[in-house]
Amino acid sequence: MNPGKAIAALGAPVDIDVSKVEPGQLLLAEWKKKPVWILHRKDWMLKTLSEPGLLKRLKDAASQANQQPAPAYVNGNYRALKPHMFIAVALCTHAQCIPDYRPAPHTVTQWWYGGFHCPCHGSMYDFSARVIEGSPAPLNMPVPPYYWVSDTVVRVGEGSPSGADKSWTPSIW
Amino acid sequence: MTTGTTSEQRGLMGWINHRIPVVDMWREHLTGYAAPKNFNFWYFFGSLSMLVLVLQLATGLFLAIHYQPNTHLAFWSVLRGIMRDSHWGWLIRYMHVTGASLFFVLVYLHMYRGIMYGSYKKPRELLWLIGIAIYLVLAGEAFLGYLLPWGQMSFWGSMVVVNFVTAIPVIGNGIAEWLRGSFIVGQPTLNRFFVFHVFLMPFALMALVLVHIIALHQVGSNNPDGVNIRENLNKDGWPKDGIPFHPYYSVKDIFGVSVFMLVFFWFVFYNPSGWGYLVDKLNFAPANGIKTPSDIHPLWFFLPFYAMLRGVPDKLYGVMTFAAAFVMLAAMPLLDRNPIRSIRYRSFLYKVNLLAMPVVFIWLGVIANGQATEHNMVIGMHATLLYYTTFFLLPYFNRQRSAMTTIVWLVVLEALVWGVDFWMYAIDAHSWGLMLQTNWIPTLYIAFILLLALVSPKLTQDGKVPERLTQGGLTH
Ligand code: HEM
Ligand code: FES
Numbered sequence A: 001m002n003p004g005k006a007i008a009a010l011g012a013p014v015d016i017d018v019s020k021v022e023p024g025q026l027l028l029a030e031w032k033k034k035p036v037w038i039l040h041r042k043d044w045m046l047k048t049l050s051e052p053g054l055l056k057r058l059k060d061a062a063s064q065a066n067q068q069p070a071p072a073y074v075n076g077n078y079r080a081l082k083p084h085m086f087i088a089v090a091l092c093t094h095a096q097c098i099p100d101y102r103p104a105p106h107t108v109t110q111w112w113y114g115g116f117h118c119p120c121h122g123s124m125y126d127f128s129a130r131v132i133e134g135s136p137a138p139l140n141m142p143v144p145p146y147y148w149v150s151d152t153v154v155r156v157g158e159g160s161p162s163g164a165d166k167s168w169t170p171s172i173w
Numbered sequence B: 001m002t003t004g005t006t007s008e009q010r011g012l013m014g015w016i017n018h019r020i021p022v023v024d025m026w027r028e029h030l031t032g033y034a035a036p037k038n039f040n041f042w043y044f045f046g047s048l049s050m051l052v053l054v055l056q057l058a059t060g061l062f063l064a065i066h067y068q069p070n071t072h073l074a075f076w077s078v079l080r081g082i083m084r085d086s087h088w089g090w091l092i093r094y095m096h097v098t099g100a101s102l103f104f105v106l107v108y109l110h111m112y113r114g115i116m117y118g119s120y121k122k123p124r125e126l127l128w129l130i131g132i133a134i135y136l137v138l139a140g141e142a143f144l145g146y147l148l149p150w151g152q153m154s155f156w157g158s159m160v161v162v163n164f165v166t167a168i169p170v171i172g173n174g175i176a177e178w179l180r181g182s183f184i185v186g187q188p189t190l191n192r193f194f195v196f197h198v199f200l201m202p203f204a205l206m207a208l209v210l211v212h213i214i215a216l217h218q219v220g221s222n223n224p225d226g227v228n229i230r231e232n233l234n235k236d237g238w239p240k241d242g243i244p245f246h247p248y249y250s251v252k253d254i255f256g257v258s259v260f261m262l263v264f265f266w267f268v269f270y271n272p273s274g275w276g277y278l279v280d281k282l283n284f285a286p287a288n289g290i291k292t293p294s295d296i297h298p299l300w301f302f303l304p305f306y307a308m309l310r311g312v313p314d315k316l317y318g319v320m321t322f323a324a325a326f327v328m329l330a331a332m333p334l335l336d337r338n339p340i341r342s343i344r345y346r347s348f349l350y351k352v353n354l355l356a357m358p359v360v361f362i363w364l365g366v367i368a369n370g371q372a373t374e375h376n377m378v379i380g381m382h383a384t385l386l387y388y389t390t391f392f393l394l395p396y397f398n399r400q401r402s403a404m405t406t407i408v409w410l411v412v413l414e415a416l417v418w419g420v421d422f423w424m425y426a427i428d429a430h431s432w433g434l435m436l437q438t439n440w441i442p443t444l445y446i447a448f449i450l451l452l453a454l455v456s457p458k459l460t461q462d463g464k465v466p467e468r469l470t471q472g473g474l475t476h
Helices: A005-011 A045-046 B011-019 B022-031 B039-065 B074-085 B089-116 B125-147 B150-168 B170-180 B189-218 B245-270 B300-310 B315-330 B348-369 B372-390 B394-398 B401-425 B440-455
Strands: A014-017 A028-029 A036-040 A085-089 A100-102 A116-117 A144-147 A155-158 B034-036 B243-244
Touching: A005 A028, A014 A028, A014 B074, A045 B089, A045 B372, A155 B348, B022 B034, B022 B315, B034 B245, B039 B074, B039 B089, B039 B189, B074 B089, B089 B125, B089 B245, B089 B300, B089 B348, B125 B189, B125 B300, B125 B315, B150 B170, B150 B189, B150 B315, B170 B189, B243 B245, B243 B300, B300 B348, B300 B372, B315 B372, B348 B372, B348 B440, B372 B394, B372 B401, B372 B440, B394 B401, B401 B440
Parallel strands: none
Antiparallel strands: A014 A155, A028 A036, A036 A085, A100 A116, A144 A155, B034 B243
8 A cells, every 4th residue: 555656756856936926925836746835035024033922932943853854954043045935845744734824913813923824723833834832733844855956946856956855854754 | 032943934934044044033133132112212323324324335336336536537527427417316426425424413313322321331331332433434434435526625634634643653654655655645545545435444334233233132222211121021031121123113213214214305305515514515626735725624523523633732632632532432331330321310410411421512513613713722622621521520420429539529620621721821822811711611510510519419319220111101
């Protein structure tokens, strides 16, 4: 009953052009049959990431769990190689639903700073897809291995042209 | 119970019976099976469940003939092929879908009957456990079948449930992948779910039901008085309060069947989507792996467990909490060790607690029907605590308790409820402002039962069980 060879071969890297993603916009792409987010974060969004009120609510504020290929992807509170361009696999770490994009503050809860809210069992994430206490989800959402091929094209599925981290998997899979 | 002594039947039946004991079996399980004379409304649901099982197998056969287990075709083979293009396909499908839902109505009523009349107590513990196994297999069967039309709810429902396996530490992820045969729910998943749904699980279900009946006839039926009729035999060895199942109860059951059929076909012909509860409206859109519907919930019969899961802000504990809800049911024979079976002769407060069980269960379902807001999660958590409380109170009623014991019980149960709230607060999951809105419900419920027991011990005093059945006109 294990996945067949054809399924296993779906793991090839994909190139994504982000030039049309406006600030504040979320792009949904596909890699390994999984949805991938590219969120163009505005400055105010980046600022929320270091709010003490948010940080104290995070289960893993420092991104210590193995949910990104290497420390380079953590980059402080940004969890991205380039702070403005956030890339993550759009699967809730609870049971793999795709969370809703809920950028407006004070919407999901009174203290809400903006981020993602999962419709399935209510897991909450900040703009870096770090999981918030009170969620059934245990971990931050995974950041896939990727690198910037050019200013506007990102390759998802490997961390360098030589295929770094290609077979890395986050602890949630 | 007289077992089949080879009958001296002549003719064709005699010839057959000599080789295969059909006549003896007929006698043993129908005309010669002594059933208590006082069966009531609640004893309809076992035979009705068997009827629905047969209906599901029959309609399922024709559906399988027209269905395509392929992610590109499945949705259309159902919504166009079966529903429009094949003759009477819509009727067959609606019967199957309505049957699945009503199956759960029947089984829930059937289980509650067992809880009310203490049918899980000696000597029926195994019968009860087989029942729990049937429930679990039935739940699995319903879950597997729900993926097949490959609609949005099918897809996301399966996605979520298979991923619960990943809550198991270390090996969980591997198992989930093995179950799906893919990184996410996909073609391999659909194909194997189809095979399990039409092949593996129906066989398991049929085998379990057979064992269920054999176990029932081995120990004999319980009844609304909870009195064992086999302890009171006439000189022929026949229970004084027993009547042959056939023709007396076969006739009663046929009446039940006709009423059930009215309800069943009312849904099939006039309300096939059952206000969106039998067929979810989101399932009229084909599965889309990159868009989760924002109003997601399981079919109605799983809603209470969904509320439990959502109430716990932790993956592993959440799955354990709803799995333990079944463990509680399975553990009924251990929790309730009072020698009196039927609710009729139990104390007032025990009756209140028993009534609270279905009320909480339905309440959990109502909560789960709402969206996954923080507010609903907190209410769900408190309703879950209430659900467990009703079970934890069962052993309290095993005999009349001293004031000291009552106080200990009170303190421990209240500490449990408040402990969970303190834990939520400690991990910053919810604020007290939100939790205080609903935690008075389990708090007051426990206080109500146990303080009343303290001030008025009469309310925990059981009644006296009669020696013979009290109702039913027929004697034999
Ligand atoms: C496919 C599902 C099921 C079928 C076809 C079925 C069938 C039956 C039948 C025909 C009877 C005898 C008639 C009656 O008492 O109503 C019975 C009795 C019983 N069943 Fe089930 N059953 C099913 C599920 C369950 C479940 C889920 C449980 C409990 C967890 C359960 C527990 C019992 C008990 C305890 C009795 C004896 C009741 C008594 O004598 O008072 N059954 N079942
Ligand atoms: S899948 Fe996101 S909360 Fe359960």
